[in-house]
Amino acid sequence: MTLPHPNTDQISLPIVLGVLGDPTRLAIVRYLASKEGVPLNCSQFLDLGSKTNLSYHLAKLREAGVTRAEVVGTNRMITLRRADLDARFPGLLDSVIAAAGAEPALPAVGGHEIEISA
Amino acid sequence: MTLPHPNTDQISLPIVLGVLGDPTRLAIVRYLASKEGVPLNCSQFLDLGSKTNLSYHLAKLREAGVTRAEVVGTNRMITLRRADLDARFPGLLDSVIAAAGAEPALPAVGGHEIEISA
DNA sequence: TCCTTAGTTCAACAGTTATTGAACAATTGG
DNA sequence: CCAATTGTTCAATAACTGTTGAACTAAGGA
Numbered sequence: 001m002t003l004p005h006p007n008t009d010q011i012s013l014p015i016v017l018g019v020l021g022d023p024t025r026l027a028i029v030r031y032l033a034s035k036e037g038v039p040l041n042c043s044q045f046l047d048l049g050s051k052t053n054l055s056y057h058l059a060k061l062r063e064a065g066v067t068r069a070e071v072v073g074t075n076r077m078i079t080l081r082r083a084d085l086d087a088r089f090p091g092l093l094d095s096v097i098a099a100a101g102a103e104p105a106l107p108a109v110g111g112h113e114i115e116i117s118a
Numbered sequence: 119m120t121l122p123h124p125n126t127d128q129i130s131l132p133i134v135l136g137v138l139g140d141p142t143r144l145a146i147v148r149y150l151a152s153k154e155g156v157p158l159n160c161s162q163f164l165d166l167g168s169k170t171n172l173s174y175h176l177a178k179l180r181e182a183g184v185t186r187a188e189v190v191g192t193n194r195m196i197t198l199r200r201a202d203l204d205a206r207f208p209g210l211l212d213s214v215i216a217a218a219g220a221e222p223a224l225p226a227v228g229g230h231e232i233e234i235s236a
Numbered sequence: 237t238c239c240t241t242a243g244t245t246c247a248a249c250a251g252t253t254a255t256t257g258a259a260c261a262a263t264t265g266g
Numbered sequence: 267c268c269a270a271t272t273g274t275t276c277a278a279t280a281a282c283t284g285t286t287g288a289a290c291t292a293a294g295g296a
Binding site: 191 | 271272273274
């Protein structure tokens with residue numbers, strides 16, 4: 001089972017900007033960037049909202065092409081689509097992440113150590 | 119008479135991103151960037167929407183700290199707050215503008231040659 | 237098999253957003 | 267003073283957004 005993602009050339013700038021213009025989603029992206037290469041499941045973000053709410057925001061990010069979600073068992077492993085974003089909008093992601101670092105951010109996400117059931 | 123603007127340290131990243139996540143406003147910013155240094159009045163943007171609508175979008179941009187509006191006679195001269203944005207979020211504006219250039223953009227804004235009544 | 241874990245979907249809701257036309261204010265020029 | 271120009275404000279509306287709890291699906295482990 002796979003989830004729908006836009007391909008690289010379908011990623012739209014206003015949609016990406018709009019999606020990043022929400023503090024919760026910005027915090028998600030920031031956390032993903034800080035753990036780049038490590039796929040994370042949704043429950044890692046529970047500090048940022050309820051399970052339902054996270055599902056909503058993560059779907060927005062995925063549909064915008066900002067993240068990729070891969071189904072592994074009952075988990076969805078979430079990664080930043082850095083290469084695709086860099087290809088499409090060079091420098092954008094980096095400057096957003098750097099700017100988010102300078103901002104008075106949301107409460108940091110704590111590292112819930114989990115065991116992934118594959 | 120002056121209009122309210124946030125000062126540099128009050129400019130918020132999610133608000134800026136949210137404001138730029140609208141095709142009309144993105145087109146306004148793009149046009150401002152292409153004419154940097156030249157202050158423009160609102161009627162320059164009439165291709166992008168009705169007068170009322172432009173007033174709305176330009177207020178959003180100003181309140182977010184993206185643009186500055188100076189009252190000159192019956193005109194409001196609008197400029198990009200590039201220095202402030204660069205200071206606060208280095209590289210962000212440039213990458214957004216570059217990305218907007220690559221996108222299948224809105225119909226270009228034609229140069230209505232006007233005489234500013236000061 | 238049954239229970240648990242991970243996450244989605246749904247309906248509902250309050251709040252916000254974009255858009256419009258009509259009316260208004262302020263300035264400039266005749 | 268009168269008229270034209272520039273732009274704002276207002277009320278109305280339709281659409282979208284973020285958030286919630288309850289119900290659901292799917293997979294894994296005992």
